[in-house]
Amino acid sequence: MIVILLLTLGFTPIAAEPWQICGDAAMNYTTNSTYHGNLELLSTKLTHNATTSPYHYATASAGAAPDTVYGLALCRGDVNATACGACVATASLGAQQLCPYRADATVFYPTCRLRFSGKNFLHPDDYSQIVDGVVNTMNTTDTTNTAPALPDWDSGNAESVAGITEIVRELLQETARQAAYSSGARMFATGRMDVGGGFPALYSMAQCVPALTHRDCSSCLQVISFMATDNFAGRRGGRLLALWCNLRYDTDHFYDGDPTVTVVSPVKEVVPPAVLAVTRRKHKRGMIKVVLPLLASIIGLIISFIFIKRRRIKGNGSQDKHTKMNVKEDEAIVWGLEGRSSEFMIYDFPQVLEATANFSAENKLGQGGFGPVYKGRFPDGLEIAVKRLASHSGQGFTEFKNEVQLIAKLQHTNLVRLLGCCSQEEEKILIYEYLPNKSLDLFIFDETRRPLLYWNRRLAIIEGIAQGLLYLHKHSRLRVIHRDLKASNILLDHEMNPKISDFGLAKIYSTNDTEVNTERIVGTYGYMAPEYASEGLFSIKSDVFSFGVLTLEIVSGKRSSSLHRCGDFINLLGHAWQLWKDERWLQIVDVSLDIECHTLEIMRCINAALLCVQENAADRPTMSDVVAMLRSEGMTLTEPKHPAYFHIRVTEEEDISIVTEPSSVNDMTMSALRGR
Structure with a gap:
């Protein structure tokens, strides 16, 4: 609802601060009236409550109808209580001066x-009033058309416009995601981006009113971030202000303290297009004259070096050959890290040994197909999760290299953060941020822990996973298909925010590829799309299928595939679809959830999930569609067609046994059904 209405709005630059929006002139009051007295009382309440609130946020009302006055105040997340109180007191007076005798006024300092x-706009569950508030305050920004432009901005050069706009967009959107989903109830985040090449560092800030849900905060910030980059035209700084959310960026470090997120630039360096063109024309011939002889010399040295090395290692035995292979593998990993995050580290093996107490049993967190995972702590206090490749695992090394070279270039609040790696001879180690709540499967499939995931928390997890997949499929600098999305690969931070992990099986794909074929089928039975499991065809729709399965598991608290029957079906998908078709979908929902308060949201999630697991990949939505389905309550969802594996059923007279048959071709364990 918020997104749909906001997209129709524009905004008008206003130069002077503070900035005000004065409400309907028909809503007014007079000096010394009852409303005026209530307004003075409200101002005192707001100042006191904002000062004492841990989030420097306050709402209040004063007086009785028809002269009740409602108010909201929020201070920036980096100011202290004293500064907050002073600002709110000034704003209360300023609103009355800037909008004299108006009974509805909004001011931004x-x-x-x-x-x-005089209207009650405070109730966060009343979406129409949230939208009204945003509409009334989406029309102001402190930038003007005369503000200085960022270096190398050339409005007549499409390449310059696209490159610099992408820099600002990435900074604002990542800061917005941090504020909406990774800052807890504060809903406040600051950011920094270093582009390099003489381009100034950029600083950013995003904030929402704490009364908003994480979803509404994200929706509000996402829309105004697009409006910001569409209208700021390369200027060095600007802010887009709304009552319920706002964004700002600048070349000046305008906030207190260090940034809460460091955003990686989507471009390595901004090169002035005009200078680049002149340089190319002027030096083209000279460069050829210099480069060709130099290149010939380098090639000669490389050939000589290879010849000498071959002479040295000839006859040295298998150990030297194996060492050489390890060196090549290590070099291949390092070479593949071009373009990685500047925060990515290459660690020495002794550092990892010290952090994990020599991989002590007490620090072991678990065991995966890759190898054991340990908890560690660096001397500076940073807690880490250390994934150690099992010895002599050829396939494990391939997945290790794939994950290092891929996830090191990705950064999103709903992806697990890879801090670095260690590659030293036989030791291949991945080092991640430590997430104390471990994985999602430990909650949704556990009878005692499952009730801890009340509905709003489950919905936030579903939405977070959807946002992470959307980033992988569409918004990252790479286009990535995960191929192994499942509950155990969703990790939870201290606030239960989801983070997609384990990119060992992930594949990069071209935007021109709608479908890719592979002879080696990898993944987890129960989450695999039918076209992938049977034919080796995978696409972004394969991840969509896995997401649908995972969503049904989160809603129901049941595993999709297990030794237990689901009605007349072998898995949860067919059972859920049949109940949906019979209008008995409430029977799918986990009994520990409070269904009555969230019926429509739960129904929408089940509908979206069933659309994701449809048998035909072409019928499944994209993750962009899924995100829209989850966010837009006014959006009408289509009826799902039957899911994959729907035709495999169990009759009342028939029992089933699960026979595990390891498949050497597919590198996974498949489950075959046999009747008795």
């Missing part, structure tokens, strides 16, 4: 915002 009104 550099470190706080405030609104009062």
